[in-house]
Amino acid sequence: MISVETFAAGPLGCNCSIVLDSETKRAIVVDPGGDFERIAERLDAAGAAVEAIVHTHTHIDHVGATAAVQRKSGARACIHEGDRFLYDLLPVQAAMLGIEMPETVEMVGSLVDGTSIAAGAIEMGILHTPGHTPGSVTFVVKGDDGTMHVFTGDTLFRRGIGRTDLWGGDSATILRSLKERILTLPDDAVVIAGHGKNTTIGEEREGNPFLRGG
Numbered sequence: 001m002i003s004v005e006t007f008a009a010g011p012l013g014c015n016c017s018i019v020l021d022s023e024t025k026r027a028i029v030v031d032p033g034g035d036f037e038r039i040a041e042r043l044d045a046a047g048a049a050v051e052a053i054v055h056t057h058t059h060i061d062h063v064g065a066t067a068a069v070q071r072k073s074g075a076r077a078c079i080h081e082g083d084r085f086l087y088d089l090l091p092v093q094a095a096m097l098g099i100e101m102p103e104t105v106e107m108v109g110s111l112v113d114g115t116s117i118a119a120g121a122i123e124m125g126i127l128h129t130p131g132h133t134p135g136s137v138t139f140v141v142k143g144d145d146g147t148m149h150v151f152t153g154d155t156l157f158r159r160g161i162g163r164t165d166l167w168g169g170d171s172a173t174i175l176r177s178l179k180e181r182i183l184t185l186p187d188d189a190v191v192i193a194g195h196g197k198n199t200t201i202g203e204e205r206e207g208n209p210f211l212r213g214g
């Protein structure tokens with residue numbers, strides 16, 4: 001069985017998720033934004049063997065505990081190559097947001113549009129959805145009951161969309177990503193956003209004020 005556990009982590013309450021195949025105990029961690037102890041506790045409680053640490057994008061609040069989770073698990077840490085410059089800019093991001101500079105780690109630029117990452121029975125599809133950042137991606141995981149889990153990072157929130165005024169952000173690009181890549185997913189797909197509450201694709205298609213009008 002594939003389960004998804006999501007909790008807020010790090011200085012800005014980024015949603016960190018543990019996607020687990022409960023049979024093989026293989027897991028993928030999405031956006032370990034901080035609070036390593038809390039993440040480690042949950043991984044240990046689940047007996048999870050982390051195979052990959054993946055990031056919806058490379059803003060500082062989504063990568064704060066990556067190095068620690070990497071050291072604990074030996075898993076590879078992955079980003080979209082389009083966000084590598086943001087990882088190099090971490091000291092600038094830290095200074096701007098007044099957040100302590102996190103420990104860094106080697107990031108593999110292996111999150112490529114149209115490919116997927118496997119761990120046990122988990123198959124996590126990757127959609128390149130730029131706009132919030134140039135290397136923003138959306139992850140899609142099908143649970144065994146057929147439910148689709150969509151990790152949109154800071155591209156789509158419940159009733160909101162991501163800001164585009166930071167390094168490499170672009171408002172026309174984020175709208176195109178939302179309309180062409182994300183809203184084309186099934187209505188009942190569960191959206192796990194980068195911050196805040198879950199929603200569904202259908203709810204956002206109807207009720208998101210930024211996405212109305214075509």
Ligand SMILES: [Zn+2]
Pocket residue numbers: 057059132154
């Ligand atoms: Zn962000």
Ligand SMILES: [Zn+2]
Pocket residue numbers: 012014059061062154194195
């Ligand atoms: Zn964020």
